[in-house]
Amino acid sequence: MAIEKKLGNYPKPMSFSVMVFWTGLFGGLFWGLIGCIASYLSFTEIRPNVILEPWALGHWKYEWLGTVISIILIGICSVIAAFIYYAVLRKFTGFWFGLGYGIVLFLVVFFILNPLFPGIKPFFDLKRDTIITSVCIYIVYGIFIGYSINYEYQNTNEQVNEESS
16 A cells, blocks of 8 residues: 555656657757757758758848757757657667668658758768768667657557556
């Protein structure tokens, strides 16, 4: 009886969709910041600000405020990408699916969405450093999203199986 009262004091775990939201938001903010640092250190010619170029007017989008807003927008887009991963690939285990998901996201951004962003040169006009850095950032982002969602999904399934037995 005392153990049940102690367990009742703990907060309930967050739902799986809330966990996917926070994973996507954190992943987008963190890896967007890493992309900004890579741009600052000249590893890539693509800054996070390219996400604002088609929609925002003025020179402010190239300054620090534009960079901050761009990283926040990348975080929001990342939430959408995390929910897509959750809907399609959550049942697969291992990091390979996350790695593949990162490569697919890279291909979508650099080949399909490229005309939307005037700040990104056509793929074959980009420098090798930019391509390698971008691929690596997308791969590590995909592994982060994929592994986090897979781990939580497998953990949740194990808890449900333990409770039912």
